[in-house]
Amino acid sequence: MQDNPKSLFEKVWDAHEVGKLSDGRSQLFIGTHLIHEVTSPQAFGMLRDLDLPVRYPNRTFATVDHIVPTDERNEPYSDALADAMIKELRKNCKDNGVTFFDTNTGKQGIVHIIGPEQGITQPGMTIACGDSHTSTHGAFGAIAFGIGTSQVRDVLATQTLALSRLKVRRINVDGELAPGVYAKDVILHIIRVLGVNGGIGYAYEFGGEVFDNFTMEERMTVCNMSIEGGARCGYVNPDETTFEYLKGRNYAPKNWDEAVSHWKSLRSDPGCEYGDVVNIRAEDILPTVTWGITPGQAIFVDQNIPIPAELPEKDRATAEEALEHMSLVPGAPIAGTPIDVAFLGSCTNGRLSDLQEAARYLKGRKVAKSVKAIVVPGSQVVAQIAEQQGLDKIFTEAGFEWRGAGCSMCLAMNPDKLIGNQLCASSSNRNFKGRQGSITGRTMLMSPLMVIAAAITGEITDARKLFEIGRTAA
Amino acid sequence: MALEKITKVVGTGVPVMGDDIDTDRIIPARFMKCVTFDGLGEFAFFDVRNNEDGTPKDHVLNEDRFAKATILVSGENFGCGSSREHAPQSLYRYGFRGILAESFAEIFFGNSITLGMPCMTLARPDLDEIAATLKADPTTPVQLDVLNRSVTVGEREYVAGIPEAAREGLIEGRWDPIAELLETSEQVDGVADRLIYV
Ligand code: SF4
Numbered sequence: 139m140q141d142n143p144k145s146l147f148e149k150v151w152d153a154h155e156v157g158k159l160s161d162g163r164s165q166l167f168i169g170t171h172l173i174h175e176v177t178s179p180q181a182f183g184m185l186r187d188l189d190l191p192v193r194y195p196n197r198t199f200a201t202v203d204h205i206v207p208t209d210e211r212n213e214p215y216s217d218a219l220a221d222a223m224i225k226e227l228r229k230n231c232k233d234n235g236v237t238f239f240d241t242n243t244g245k246q247g248i249v250h251i252i253g254p255e256q257g258i259t260q261p262g263m264t265i266a267c268g269d270s271h272t273s274t275h276g277a278f279g280a281i282a283f284g285i286g287t288s289q290v291r292d293v294l295a296t297q298t299l300a301l302s303r304l305k306v307r308r309i310n311v312d313g314e315l316a317p318g319v320y321a322k323d324v325i326l327h328i329i330r331v332l333g334v335n336g337g338i339g340y341a342y343e344f345g346g347e348v349f350d351n352f353t354m355e356e357r358m359t360v361c362n363m364s365i366e367g368g369a370r371c372g373y374v375n376p377d378e379t380t381f382e383y384l385k386g387r388n389y390a391p392k393n394w395d396e397a398v399s400h401w402k403s404l405r406s407d408p409g410c411e412y413g414d415v416v417n418i419r420a421e422d423i424l425p426t427v428t429w430g431i432t433p434g435q436a437i438f439v440d441q442n443i444p445i446p447a448e449l450p451e452k453d454r455a456t457a458e459e460a461l462e463h464m465s466l467v468p469g470a471p472i473a474g475t476p477i478d479v480a481f482l483g484s485c486t487n488g489r490l491s492d493l494q495e496a497a498r499y500l501k502g503r504k505v506a507k508s509v510k511a512i513v514v515p516g517s518q519v520v521a522q523i524a525e526q527q528g529l530d531k532i533f534t535e536a537g538f539e540w541r542g543a544g545c546s547m548c549l550a551m552n553p554d555k556l557i558g559n560q561l562c563a564s565s566s567n568r569n570f571k572g573r574q575g576s577i578t579g580r581t582m583l584m585s586p587l588m589v590i591a592a593a594i595t596g597e598i599t600d601a602r603k604l605f606e607i608g609r610t611a612a
Numbered sequence: 613m614a615l616e617k618i619t620k621v622v623g624t625g626v627p628v629m630g631d632d633i634d635t636d637r638i639i640p641a642r643f644m645k646c647v648t649f650d651g652l653g654e655f656a657f658f659d660v661r662n663n664e665d666g667t668p669k670d671h672v673l674n675e676d677r678f679a680k681a682t683i684l685v686s687g688e689n690f691g692c693g694s695s696r697e698h699a700p701q702s703l704y705r706y707g708f709r710g711i712l713a714e715s716f717a718e719i720f721f722g723n724s725i726t727l728g729m730p731c732m733t734l735a736r737p738d739l740d741e742i743a744a745t746l747k748a749d750p751t752t753p754v755q756l757d758v759l760n761r762s763v764t765v766g767e768r769e770y771v772a773g774i775p776e777a778a779r780e781g782l783i784e785g786r787w788d789p790i791a792e793l794l795e796t797s798e799q800v801d802g803v804a805d806r807l808i809y810v
Contacts, residue, residue, distance in 0.1 A: 153807065156799050159792055161780040167803040177696060179647035188790070193797075194804070205645060219645035226647050260809060270695040270719060284695035286723035287649075292793055298800055300789035302777055334632055335689040338718055368692065370718050391809065400808050432632045432692075452688075456631050549641045570636040570693060577640075577659045 143407035146262075146375055147306045147341050150281045150404065154264045156298055163300045169263040170280075171198040171293045172249050173236070175205060175227040176551070177268030181290035182230040190295045195235040197297060199258055200227060202241065203248040205551045208514050208541035211241075220552065234294075247517020247543040250274040250485040254358065255519050257387025261376035261401040266293055271485050271567065273364040276373030277357035278380055279404055281341070283371040304370065305339055305413030310346035313420035317608030318601055320495075321356035322487060322565070322585035324348065326426040326436045328360075328418065329367040334434040337369025340413065343406065344374050348420050354383040355491045362486045363567050366433040375405040427472055427598060428569050428583040430460030435569075437472060439588065439600045445469050463571055464580050465559070473598050475582075478560035480511040480593035481574075482538070482586055484548040487565035488516030492586045493524050497532040499590055499605050505537030506596030512539045512554065514546040538593070550575025563592035617785040618728055621710035621756040623682030625765070626672055627743035628657070633686055634693035635720065639702045652698055653705030677750040685742055686713045690731075691720025700724040710756045712763060712772070714739060725778045728787045730758050733773040742770070758782050 144152075156165040173181075178200070185192070192198065205220040215221040224241075231238035239245040239252055246252070250271050253259040261279035265272060270284035285299065292299055311324060329336075342364050349357060357374045364372025374380075381398050384390045391397035424438040435457065437444065445468040446457040461468055466475065482488070482496055493515065505511045513533050515521035521543055524530060530540045547554040548566040555575025556562055562574055562581050569581040582598065591601035602608060643655040661673050668674045684703065690713040691699060700723045703711070711724065711731045724731050734742070742765050745752055755764040756772070758779055763772045774782075781787040 154803060156796055156803050159789060160784070161777040161786060161789075163777045163789075165793060165796060165800075167800060167807070169807060169809060176644050177698075180649055180697075183648055190794075193800075204641075217645075223645060223647060263809060268695060268697075270693065272695075284719055286695055286697035286700075286719060286726065288697060288723065288726045288788070288790075292790055295790065296793040296797070296800065297804070298793050298796075300793060302775070334692060335715060335717070338689075338715065368689070368717065397808070432634075452631075459630070549636075551641045551644065568634075568636070568693060570634045572640050572659050573636050575642070577664050 143410040145306050145343065145406040145410045145412065146279055146373065146404050147281060147304070147343065150262055150264060151303060159300050163302050165298050166264060166301050167298050168266045168293050169197065170258060170265045172253055172265065172267035172272070173198060173200045173290065174249050174269065175202045175223045177287050178290055179223065179226045179230065180287045181268070181294060184288070184291040185294055188295070192234040192236065192294045194297045198236045198294065199253070200231050200236055200238040201246055201249050201252055202227060204545045204549065206241065206544040207552045208544045208546045208554060211542065217553070244518050244522065247519065248485045248488060248545055250362065251489060251516035251520065254278065254354065255387070255517055257384050257390040260384060260391070261380060262404045266299060270365045271362050273370065273372045274358050274362040274485060276361040276364070276371050277354060279373055279376035279401065281371055281373065284365065304341045306343050307337070307340045307414040307416060308343045308345060308412040309416045309418065311344070311348040311418045311420055312346040313348070315348060315420045315423060318587065319423055319425060320585040320587065321352060321359035323423050323426045325360040325363040326428070326433065326583065327423045329363065329434045330426070330436045331418065332367055332416065334366065334432050335368040337364065337367040340369050342367070342369040342372035343412070344372060349374050350377070353491065354379060355489045358489070359486055363433065366567055376401050425585065425588055425601060427588065429464060429466055429472055430457065431463055431569055431571050432456070433567065433569060433583060435460055439473055439598065442469055442471050443467060473600055475598040476561070476596060477509060477563045477592050477598065479556060479562040480505070480509055480589050481547045481562055481564040481566065482512070482589050483514030483516065483546055484566035485516060486567040487586045488514060488520065490520050490523055492565065493520065493529050496586045496590045497529040499587060500536045501532050503536055503594050505593045508596045509593050511537060511593045512541055512547065514541045515543050517543045547574055549573060563589045563598065565589045615785040615788060616728065618730060618782040618787065619759040621683065621730055623709060623754055624680060624751060625683035625685050625742070625746050625754040626678040626681035626750070627685040627746050628672060629687055629743055631688040632692055633690050635691060635696050635699040636693055638691065638699040639696065644696060644698050649698065649701040649705070652702035653707070656702040656706035681750070682707055682709045683754045683756065684708050684711045685739060685746065686711070687739065688714040690716050692717040695719045697723045700727055700729060704729050712739065712742065725781060726788050728782070730756055730774065730782055732756055732763060734763060734770055738770045
């Protein structure tokens with residue numbers, strides 16, 4: 139049967155649709171379910187109240203990441219609440235036969251880092267997790283999205299969810315990125331162009347030369363932040379880069395050739411219809427920094443902080459609120475803004491390649507005296523390989539603290555927090571008020587290399603100038 | 613599981629205006645160290661309402677005259693950010709039973725409907741007018757008519773939006789889909805068997 143050309147999204151959705159529900163939504167089968175300690179205990183509680191078992195325990199994988207301390211190894215942790223949550227997850231997994239990448243397995247880490255790392259994340263899957271950055275897994279050509287706790291309950295109890303189908307927006311980034319411009323800059327730029335709510339109702343399909351040339355880790359960085367643009371999921375069509383990454387990983391399919399030929403059939407067909415197509419030129423993207431309290435409030439590092447009166451009317455009130463919170467001067471250059479803390483980590487930029495790239499430039503340099511700098515590997519595996527490569531030494535010799543795996547200062551549910559109105563140069567994904575643990579704390583999002591540059595100079599700095607990377611693009 | 617049919621929400625409202633009010637603001641992460649949602653109500657908008665030293669800020673949610681409000685009125689992209697159900701759970705436990713905004717972030721919207729808390733969209737000028745009405749008189753009755761997609765504030769009636777699936781679920785008493793999802797276990801096995809992975 140020769141069907142109409144379809145997008146990967148439609149193919150995957152159709153293969154997982156159990157049927158239609160009475161309200162018109164789809165009942166969608168969830169192939170792989172990931173859980174962590176913060177959004178799952180209430181769901182297990184609901185299951186107990188309803189006296190329901192976990193329907194497919196082998197399709198759920200668990201880890202601890204959000205609250206786990208990164209500077210303390212032994213339990214009980216000094217934070218009793220955190221300790222209780224980890225024990226609750228451990229018990230729920232044991233009672234229900236769910237695989238748990240516990241802290242003593244050498245495989246623990248941020249849920250969106252370990253899924254791919256273990257080869258659990260694969261093309262063509264539907265993946266759900268009680269965490270909005272589940273969109274990360276779309277880098278493999280999976281349809282992956284964040285869900286609430288009641289939905290975690292639904293997946294545990296039925297392995298399905300009630301969902302409305304999304305439209306697909308194709309985002310092409312063609313051309314070549316200038317030296318010193320990273321995947322993080324690409325997604326910050328996309329969010330800036332399309333808005334923080336531009337993606338509502340859409341899945342983002344990322345493509346074009348830049349994505350073809352990206353490594354899996356770079357693709358993950360972009361898909362990770364789809365949700366910051368309002369898109370619940372983002373994905374890249376699987377290709378040789380994808381297969382190469384997965385080959386030989388713990389959970390990679392044993393019937394490899396069969397899997398690969400199936401995965402190849404999942405790519406969006408030429409001529410398939412998109413709800414919308416957006417074209418962006420790689421040359422237009424420069425190192426980007428946020429100045430506000432939403433990830434869309436971003437500018438290039440060589441630009442000036444916006445003057446609210448010059449912005450479109452609808453953006454002014456939020457801009458004023460943002461500038462007041464950030465204590466930034468409208469119209470002043472963003473470069474030169476002094477920072478207090480540098481944070482390298484998170485599910486956006488806490489992978490091996492992020493640490494390698496940062497260490498390459500950090501080597502032999504020192505963190506400014508005024509700056510507290512921490513580097514938090516995204517997983518125990520990342521930490522281990524980084525240590526084998528001596529990256530930890532480069533970081534500590536420069537004045538960074540080298541930590542254990544976890545979310546850490548990305549959301550500050552563990553002891554890593556900003557104090558007062560400290561300003562943090564952060565490789566994470568959210569600059570919301572209070573996000574990094576202090577109500578008055580300030581966050582500026584940027585690429586790992588820009589974090590390193592800020593750590594060294596003690597202020598927001600164009601990493602390309604500091605490290606003499608390429609020539610400044612026009 | 614027979615659920616209440618939610619065709620209307622009647623109460624009074626409080627305007628918390630602004631765009632992109634994110635889930636970290638609705639419930640700061642430090643209050644998510646809990647294994648049940650009980651007790652989250654008191655932490656709703658905690659840092660919006662309180663200073664660092666714990667003293668209350670000058671904020672509408674701290675005004676006595678809005679203390680009994682059950683309907684929250686806000687701006688664009690309400691509930692953006694994290695998927696944490698702690699956000700709508702804390703609003704619900706705080707006492708809110710309905711939310712009006714220009715638009716909602718998707719995950720937040722779904723989470724709220726599953727709790728039986730209707731979220732309806734209105735045009736910005738209408739929201740601004742409602743906010744002004746409520747500020748002038750917090751006792752003004754507010755009614756969300758889910759069935760007919762309208763909102764009445766005092767004497768004024770406004771056109772409101774809610775996607776059909778959510779409307780249907782609320783008015784038919786099926787806003788929590790678990791019962792229906794449990795009905796199809798054979799078909800679910802069928803799909804699982806056909807899949808080419810795991
Ligand atoms: S690193 Fe940050 S964004 Fe990622 S899962 Fe952890 S808390 Fe969420």
